Amino acid sequence: MGEEKDTTAEQGRGRRGVNRRTLLIGGAAAAVGTAALASDQLGRLWWRLPGVVKKRKEGEVDARGAxxxxxxxxxxxxxxxxxxxxxxxxxxxxxxxxxxxxxxxxxxxxxxxxxxxxxxxxxxxxxxxxxxxxxxxxxxxxxxxxxxxxxxxxxxxxxxxxxxxxxxxxxxxxxxxxxxxxxxxxxxxxxxxxxxxxxxxxxxxxxxxxxxxxxxxxxxxxxxx
Structure with missing residues (x-):
């Protein structure tokens, strides 16, 4: 049981050594990804802002005869x-x-x-x-x-x-x-x-x-x- 704990702890130390650099790189990538996602979402939501909502007519159809x-x-x-x-x-x-x-x-x-x-x-x-x-x-x-x-x-x-x-x-x-x-x-x-x-x-x-x-x-x- 003790040996298992030691092995796990050692693996944990190794991961922490790698993870700090990974965290820094991953954090930067995540920030870029989040910014890109935010930009994408804003691009899809711009039309909901006051004054830019697309005009719609009640009962208007897209297919002729519908x-x-x-x-x-x-x-x-x-x-x-x-x-x-x-x-x-x-x-x-x-x-x-x-x-x-x-x-x-x-x-x-x-x-x-x-x-x-x-x-x-x-x-x-x-x-x-x-x-x-x-x-x-x-x-x-x-x-x-x-x-x-x-x-x-x-x-x-x-x-x-x-x-x-x-x-x-x-x-x-x-x-x-x-x-x-x-x-x-x-x-x-x-x-x-x-x-x-x-x-x-x-x-x-x-x-x-x-x-x-x-x-x-x-x-x-x-x-x-």
Whole structure:
């Protein structure tokens, strides 16, 4: 027992000898890192200062033809994307329920999550959160900050959930997002919720036709010019 104490003490002395220099170097690096982090955070928060808040119109939508249905303020956070957080991804979701259910839960402050858009089986689109704001939809802070979330009415285990009208409408919506933020139309940048790191979700599921969807998005993106 005593020998173990002596060995530990000796290792501790060795660490202290090294740690003083490490502390000095590490402290300087930490200071630089902290300054860089502070600068980064200030760069993202400047627009919140009085007189520089971006003007917003109540009920304004980003996607042409979408219906504005506001999500609860507790299910998203205010931002100024892409000026503070770049947008380079679209995340595809499936509600595991109906369109009305999605709207109801996203308007519920206790739910704690919501997507920017909800697409109905007939192709109708509701926008619930502005694209410039961060929606709590992916279950991953970084992915939330860099993505737009699109929910689709239906169930992952029912192929019949995904209608022609839904595919086409959703593809036009995604194409518009890709055009606005110069996002490549491919599977690296248009992903399913199941592909988000750390998620326990399985949507959009095995019946979501990715080849068809990406093809429709490419066609719609080309049509935008």
């Amino acid at each position: 219906q504005w249905v506001a999500a609860s303020d507790y299910n998203w956070r205010r931002a100024d994307r892409p000026d503070d957080y770049g947008i380079d991804m679209v995340v595809i979701h499936v509600v595991q329920g109906g369109y009305a259910t999605a709207l109801r839960v996203f308007k519920d402050p206790a739910h704690g999550a919501a997507a920017h858009y909800v697409v109905r089986k007939d192709g109708h689109v509701a926008q619930m959160i502005r694209e410039l704001d961060v929606a709590f939809h992916a279950g991953n802070k970084s992915y939330n900050e860099r993505s737009i979330g699109i929910e689709h009415e239906g169930f992952v285990d029912r192929k019949s959930s995904f209608t022609d009208a839904m595919y086409e409408s959703s593809a036009r919506l995604t194409a518009g997002i890709c055009e606005r933020y110069d996002i490549p139309v491919d599977r690296k940048h248009i992903i399913g919720h199941v592909e988000v790191p750390g998620t326990d979700h399985t949507d959009p599921g095995p019946h979501w036709d990715w080849d068809r969807y990406i093809g429709l998005v490419k066609k719609a993106r080309t049509a935008l010019g």
